[in-house]
Amino acid sequence: MRENTTEVIVGAAVLAAALGFLWYLIGAAGFGGGPVGQELRANFRSAEGVSVGTDIRMAGVSIGTVSGLSLNTDTYRAEAVFAIEEGVPIPDDSAAVVASEGLLGGTFVEIVPGGSFDMYADGALIEDTQGAVSLIQLLMTFVGRDGA
Template identity: 30%
Template sequence: MKNSVEFLVGLFMIAGFTAFGYLALQLGEVSLFSDSKNYTIVAQFDNISGVKKGASVQVAGVVVGQVDKIWLDGTGVANIALKLSKDVELATDSMASVKSQGLIGDKFIALSLGGDEESFKDGDILTDTESAVDIESLISKFAFGDVK
């Protein structure tokens, strides 16, 4: 009787630790199980002005992915690796824009879906992009009368 209670308690503890470990991997930034649900494309921008790794990628205000990596290539172009859900089929004539949540909010990438029948595959490059609007330079141009 005593051995069976100890066995059940041990089994319960193992199940609890297993569930805790699984939740920690799913809710954390560990992508052991979720990589099969995502694909990555690279978007090239002239100016990303404040976009950070982990920023959201949105389509029509719905989060469909996140910024996975940011780097500068040899020609001075900013490259952003976008990790997108496989549920989202991104047509090859789609456009990526740097947007801001609110006036001085966090930056994110907004995708405008195209109508092409071909879709981006894992590792493809998206070159149809719209860089961030630099509010500071617009204000300085307006203040010093340089607006055209």
């Protein structure tokens, strides 16, 4: 009888760990997501490192995720769709910048708030954007300079 009790306890612990891991994976993949307050769009010259599920941050705090990313074949720019959390108003003169956490860190989209008293409406386009800066291009520019 004692062996059965131990097996049941160990089995329950394994099942709880598996369910916790599954819950984490669903949240990390962006399927679970909480309530979305609004959806915003932005066009980038380069969205290198950005994918569906990438964090949207303001002042270093996560306020949403990238929910869609596609190429506009008319403008040849990356079109991103942002799912912003409910209750986070964003001034309509804000900028969206593709940023990096460091040399080896991940990529995220930083919303740099503007000073306007008017806020973006649901589905609005953020016009002030700055795409990803390629580390290789920066190094090539630095190396390519001559001493003059």
